[in-house]
Amino acid sequence: MLMTMLLVSAVLAEGLGLNDKIINWVGKKYGVEAKQRAENWRSLLETELILEKDKLTRVNNFFNEIPYRDDFENWDNKDYWATPIEMIGVNAADCEDYAIAKYFSLRDMGVSSEKLRITYVKAIEINQAHMVLAYYQKPDAIPLILDNLKPDIRSADKRNDLVPVYSFNAEGLWLAVNRGSGKRLGNASKVKLWSDLREKMKKELSQ
Template sequence: MASLHGVLAVLCCLALLVGVANGAADFDRLLSSLTQRWGNAPTAKFNAWRSVVQAGMAASDSERIKRVNGFFNQQLQFADDTVVWSQPDYWATPMESIGRGSGDCEDFSIAKYFTLLQTGVAPEKLRLIYVRAKTGSAEGAPTQAHMVLAYYAQPDAEPLIMDNLIPDIRPASRRPDLVPVFSFNSAGVFAGIAGGESAAAGGTGRLSRWEDLLRRAKAEGFE
């Protein structure tokens, strides 16, 4: 899990990433890149993912978020980057997560984000949100850094939270265990999670992590 300071330093490159995620995927290239790297083992999982995307293209947004959230929560196992990638912080593409069959909270959220954009959900309806997640119900319980994906039916609507920690999608008001820090999407970085607020000016800093993710996603077949 990346530090919040480190993530803020690279968010000004987010629009480049979303441009890749929002383009039509080349399924043949994606499958080829997947099997070249991971062999045939993840093919069934890839075909299931492709079916979710294709079915989602003709579905309502409510069905899209339900199917995509359920797919990744069922198909991926949670594991820290140090275990999966042997490094402290790695932002995996959806194909890398499918190939490994596991990832951390960022990987779950990124995979859902890419996939929902592929099904046709408008980019402005989605935000990745960094939160502090309470690890217990007692007053003063410790918290840990965590990422979730939010869906806004309308700009001023209460967001629906997609999370790898729980299977069901809940309104933000029913997730008192999550304390928002900031949110972001293709428009930029937001100080809170209110759908109607304007994005803050982009940050500055090293862009290597996002540039690397963009390069890997394009090489896989996300146009």
């Protein structure tokens, strides 16, 4: 148990650990432009920012640059969760890809997981199930919404086009996934998605 905790905190402390090797691999697999995007992502993660608000803005803007495309045409899989590396590589993303990429980036830049929630919502204007990243300054605060439909960050009470359905404590799930240490966990489909993501990230980062 203690060992697991240590491992998990080590992974969190190291963050995504983008390095030349990964960036070169992206260049080789997806082309020069993709490599440049990966370079840009690394410099974003390495930028020293004091205010969390600035971190939110920069990360939100960086990923909202990537064009939206539906899971189906991009990955031939209705519910495919791309990793941030893949998303930057192919330069296309689905709504959950944006939320996850932003979540991982902010965590990497030092934002506490207690403040971040992945929230399932209904987008009224496009009449679709949608996913956003919510940022809570304090536990009982009204969250800020990082969304690709409206590129700028707005307070949740300014987002009448979204109906919140349910939020995930990302940190709790993160721990649960790590306790499973990559093994498939029975019938927990949500956990399976996170687990998929984590596995894929690990694979790509180690290549």
